[in-house]
Amino acid sequence: MLTFDPLPSVMTLEELQTPSLILSIDKFDRNVEQMRSALSRHSVQFRPHLKTAKSVDLAMRLFKGTSMPVTVSTLKEAEVFADAGLRDIFYGVGVAPSKLPRVIKLLDRGVDIAVLIDSIEQAEAVTAYSREQGKPIPTFLEVDCGDHRSGILPTNQQLLTQIAKKVSEGAELRGVATHCGRSYWAGSLTAIQQLAITERDAALQVAKLLRGAGHAVPVVSVGSTPTALHAKDLSGVTEVRAGVFMFFDMVQVGAESCSVDDIALSILATVIGKNSATGHYIIDAGWMAVSRDRGTASQNIDQKYGLVCDVNGRPFKDLLVLDANQEHGIVGLREGSMEDEPELAIGSKIRILPNHACAAAAQHDCYHVVTGNATSIDAVWPRFSGW
Amino acid sequence: MLTFDPLPSVMTLEELQTPSLILSIDKFDRNVEQMRSALSRHSVQFRPHLKTAKSVDLAMRLFKGTSMPVTVSTLKEAEVFADAGLRDIFYGVGVAPSKLPRVIKLLDRGVDIAVLIDSIEQAEAVTAYSREQGKPIPTFLEVDCGDHRSGILPTNQQLLTQIAKKVSEGAELRGVATHCGRSYWAGSLTAIQQLAITERDAALQVAKLLRGAGHAVPVVSVGSTPTALHAKDLSGVTEVRAGVFMFFDMVQVGAESCSVDDIALSILATVIGKNSATGHYIIDAGWMAVSRDRGTASQNIDQKYGLVCDVNGRPFKDLLVLDANQEHGIVGLREGSMEDEPELAIGSKIRILPNHACAAAAQHDCYHVVTGNATSIDAVWPRFSGW
Numbered sequence: 001m002l003t004f005d006p007l008p009s010v011m012t013l014e015e016l017q018t019p020s021l022i023l024s025i026d027k028f029d030r031n032v033e034q035m036r037s038a039l040s041r042h043s044v045q046f047r048p049h050l051k052t053a054k055s056v057d058l059a060m061r062l063f064k065g066t067s068m069p070v071t072v073s074t075l076k077e078a079e080v081f082a083d084a085g086l087r088d089i090f091y092g093v094g095v096a097p098s099k100l101p102r103v104i105k106l107l108d109r110g111v112d113i114a115v116l117i118d119s120i121e122q123a124e125a126v127t128a129y130s131r132e133q134g135k136p137i138p139t140f141l142e143v144d145c146g147d148h149r150s151g152i153l154p155t156n157q158q159l160l161t162q163i164a165k166k167v168s169e170g171a172e173l174r175g176v177a178t179h180c181g182r183s184y185w186a187g188s189l190t191a192i193q194q195l196a197i198t199e200r201d202a203a204l205q206v207a208k209l210l211r212g213a214g215h216a217v218p219v220v221s222v223g224s225t226p227t228a229l230h231a232k233d234l235s236g237v238t239e240v241r242a243g244v245f246m247f248f249d250m251v252q253v254g255a256e257s258c259s260v261d262d263i264a265l266s267i268l269a270t271v272i273g274k275n276s277a278t279g280h281y282i283i284d285a286g287w288m289a290v291s292r293d294r295g296t297a298s299q300n301i302d303q304k305y306g307l308v309c310d311v312n313g314r315p316f317k318d319l320l321v322l323d324a325n326q327e328h329g330i331v332g333l334r335e336g337s338m339e340d341e342p343e344l345a346i347g348s349k350i351r352i353l354p355n356h357a358c359a360a361a362a363q364h365d366c367y368h369v370v371t372g373n374a375t376s377i378d379a380v381w382p383r384f385s386g387w
Numbered sequence: 388m389l390t391f392d393p394l395p396s397v398m399t400l401e402e403l404q405t406p407s408l409i410l411s412i413d414k415f416d417r418n419v420e421q422m423r424s425a426l427s428r429h430s431v432q433f434r435p436h437l438k439t440a441k442s443v444d445l446a447m448r449l450f451k452g453t454s455m456p457v458t459v460s461t462l463k464e465a466e467v468f469a470d471a472g473l474r475d476i477f478y479g480v481g482v483a484p485s486k487l488p489r490v491i492k493l494l495d496r497g498v499d500i501a502v503l504i505d506s507i508e509q510a511e512a513v514t515a516y517s518r519e520q521g522k523p524i525p526t527f528l529e530v531d532c533g534d535h536r537s538g539i540l541p542t543n544q545q546l547l548t549q550i551a552k553k554v555s556e557g558a559e560l561r562g563v564a565t566h567c568g569r570s571y572w573a574g575s576l577t578a579i580q581q582l583a584i585t586e587r588d589a590a591l592q593v594a595k596l597l598r599g600a601g602h603a604v605p606v607v608s609v610g611s612t613p614t615a616l617h618a619k620d621l622s623g624v625t626e627v628r629a630g631v632f633m634f635f636d637m638v639q640v641g642a643e644s645c646s647v648d649d650i651a652l653s654i655l656a657t658v659i660g661k662n663s664a665t666g667h668y669i670i671d672a673g674w675m676a677v678s679r680d681r682g683t684a685s686q687n688i689d690q691k692y693g694l695v696c697d698v699n700g701r702p703f704k705d706l707l708v709l710d711a712n713q714e715h716g717i718v719g720l721r722e723g724s725m726e727d728e729p730e731l732a733i734g735s736k737i738r739i740l741p742n743h744a745c746a747a748a749a750q751h752d753c754y755h756v757v758t759g760n761a762t763s764i765d766a767v768w769p770r771f772s773g774w
Contacts, residue, residue: 095659119733150662272537275531275538346506346508347484358713
C-alpha cells in the first residue's frame with residue numbers, strides 16, 4: 001500500500017503549493033445530508049460507494065464514526081476500508097476468478113464482503129472456490145437495466161436461473177444488483193425519474209424470477225447519484241448505492257443532480273502566464289491535476305476541463321479551463337461568452353471545479369480540507385489509489 | 388514523498404493481479420537507442436524528458452548508470468531525481484513565483500536547475516529572488532513556435548528583450564527554449580519535418596535577437612518526440628528534449644513516430660464478462676487503469692481507449708477498448724472491421740496499448756518489467772507522482 005507523508009504544514013490556500021486538491025467540507029456534509037434525506041422517504045438501506053472518496057477520513061466523516069455498509073470498486077478499497085474497521089462491503093465490479101483468494105481472505109477476517117457476477121463461468125468459479133475453502137462467498141447477480149455495459153438483461157431468464165442455481169450449489173446468492181449509469185446523461189429531471197423506474201423494475205423483475213425459482217434473494221440493490229436523489233417510488237428495493245453525490249461535479253450539474261454551489265471538490269492552481277497570441281491565461285494545473293475526463297462534452301453545456309473560481313471558491317462566470325496538457329492548463333472565456341475576462345495576475349491562485357470528481361480526485365494523494373469561502377486549511381486527509 | 392511497498396512477489400503476468408502496468412524493457416532500450424542514433428546526426432546535447440517515466444530505475448536504465456542532463460515537468464520530479472544523483476535539470480513548465488524557494492533549495496544542494504519564464508512578472512520575481520538569495524537562478528525564455536500554449540512569439544521583440552534585460556539584472560539568462568507539441572498531430576512525416584524547421588527557427592530567431600542585444604544565450608533548446616526523431620538540420624540548436632519516445636503509444640503511432648511493435652508500455656487486464664446484448668467483452672481495466680486520454684480521437688485513426696493484445700503483447704487486429712468507466716473497460720472490434728472477434732475466456736488476460744503513455748503510466752505506482760514476448764516478470768520498479 002502507498003503510505004502518506006504529510007505535506008509541509010502550511011496554513012492557508014494562499015501558501016499551498018499547486019496544483020492541490022481542495023475539499024469544502026461544509027458542502028460535503030450538506031451533500032451527504034441531502035442524500036440521506038432523499039433516501040429517508042423510502043424503506044431502503046443506504047450503501048454509499050466509496051470509489052470517489054478513497055479516504056478513510058472521509059468514510060468516517062460520512063458515517064459520523066459509526067460503521068455502515070459500503071460499496072467499493074476495487075479489492076484494494078475493500079482491504080483498506082476493512083483495515084479501518086468497516087465490516088459490510090459490496091464489491092460492485094464483476095469479479096475475476098483470480099481475485100477470489102483476496103475475497104476469502106477478507107471473509108476470514110470477519111468482513112462480510114459480497115461479489116458481483118454476470119456469467120456462468122464466474123458462477124462456477126465462485127461456487128467451486130467457496131466449496132474448496134468451506135466458506136460460501138456472498139454473491140450478487142448483475143442485472144443489465146439497459147446500459148448494456150455489464151450484467152444480464154431481465155429477459156434472459158434461462159441464463160439468470162442457470163447462474164442462480166449454480167451459485168446456490170456452493171456460494172451464497174445474496175441478491176441482485178443493477179446500476180443505471182446513463183442517468184448522468186439523462187438531460188432532464190423527468191428523464192432521471194423515468195430511469196429510476198427502469199432501474200428499479202429491472203432489478204425487481206429478476207428478483208421475482210429468481211424467487212419464483214426458489215431462491216430467497218434477500219437484497220435488491222440499485223442506484224446511481226441521479227436516480228438515488230430523484231426516485232419517487234423504490235418499493236421492493238432493499239438498498240441504494242451512490243457515490244459521486246458526496247462531491248458532485250460539473251457532469252452532475254449538467255445532469256441536474258446539483259448546482260455549481262454544491263460542488264465540494266476543486267483543484268487549486270496558480271496562474272503562470274498569459275499568452276499574448278491568444279489572450280488565454282496559463283495555469284500550472286494540466287490534465288495531471290484535473291484528469292483527462294471530459295464528461296460534459298457529451299452534455300448540453302460543455303464545460304471543457306472545468307469551471308474556474310477564485311481562491312475562495314466563487315465561480316467566474318464563463319471562465320473555463322479550455323484545454324489541458326500534462327502540466328499546463330489554458331484558461332479563457334467560454335466560446336460566445338459576453339463576459340469580460342477577469343484580470344488574473346501572474347502568481348495568483350484559482351480553483352477549478354472538475355468535470356468528474358472521481359477522475360480528478362484520483363490524480364491526487366490527499367485532500368486539503370476547507371470550510372465555506374475561507375482559505376484556511378482545517379486538515380489534510382490522505383487518499384489511496386491502486387488495485 | 389510516496390514510498391513504495393513491494394507487491395506480493397509473483398513471477399509471471401498470468402499470476403499478476405490486474406490491472407497492472409507492464410513495461411517491455413527490450414522495446415524501451417531499442418527506443419532509447421533509436422533516439423540517440425537520430426540525434427547523433429546533429430551536434431546537440433540530448434536532454435530527455437522524464438515526465439513520462441517518473442521512475443529512478445528507468446532514469447538509470449536510460450543513462451546506463453551515468454548522470455546526464457534531464458528535463459522535468461514538476462519540481463517534485465526535480466527533487467526526486469536530485470535525490471537519485473542527477474545534477475543538471477531543466478524544469479520545463481513556466482515557473483510560479485511561489486515555487487522559487489524550492490528552486491533555490493535545489494541550487495543550494497549543488498543541482499544545476501534552470502527555470503522557464505515567458506513574462507516580465509516572472510522575470511521580476513526570478514531576478515528579485517535571485518538577488519535576495521545571492522544566487523542567480525538559471526533562466527530560460529520560452530518561445531512560442533506557433534502552438535500558442537505558452538511562450539512569446541519571436542516577433543514580439545520588445546517584450547523578449549525587456550524580459551532578457553530584467554533576467555540579467557540578477558538571475559542568469561541561460562538560453563531560449565521552445566516545444567512544438569502540435570507535431571503529435573502533424574499527420575505526415577513531411578509535415579513533422581517542416582515543423583522541426585519551424586521549431587528550430589523560432590528558437591534561433593529569438594537567440595539571435597537576444598545575442599544582438601548583448602546577451603550570451605549559451606543554450607538553444609528545442610524538441611518533441613516527432614521533431615527530435617525526424618529533424619534533418621538542427622544547426623544552431625544546442626540541445627534537444629523529448630520524452631514519450633522511450634515508451635511510445637498509439638498517438639505516436641498515429642503521428643508516424645513509431646510502429647505498434649515499438650510501444651513499450653501496456654496495461655494488463657482480466658476479462659470479467661461478455662455482454663450478451665452487445666457481444667462486447669468486459670475487462671477489469673477502466674479509465675482508472677488506462678486514463679481518460681483519447682488523444683487518437685483527433686487523429687486519422689481513432690484507437691478509442693487503446694489496442695488490445697494477448698498476454699504476450701501480440702496485438703489482436705482491430706480489437707479495441709471501445710469505452711471505459713472507472714473500473715470497467717468495454718472491448719470489441721473497431722467499427723467496420725471485417726475481422727472475426729477473438730474468443731476470450733472469462734478470467735483470461737489481455738494487454739492494452741494506450742493512447743498516451745504519459746497519462747496511462749500516471750495511473751499506476753509501479754512498472755512490471757518483462758522482456759520480448761515472455762510473461763515472466765524480471766523486476767518491479769516504483770513510479771512516483773504528485774507535485
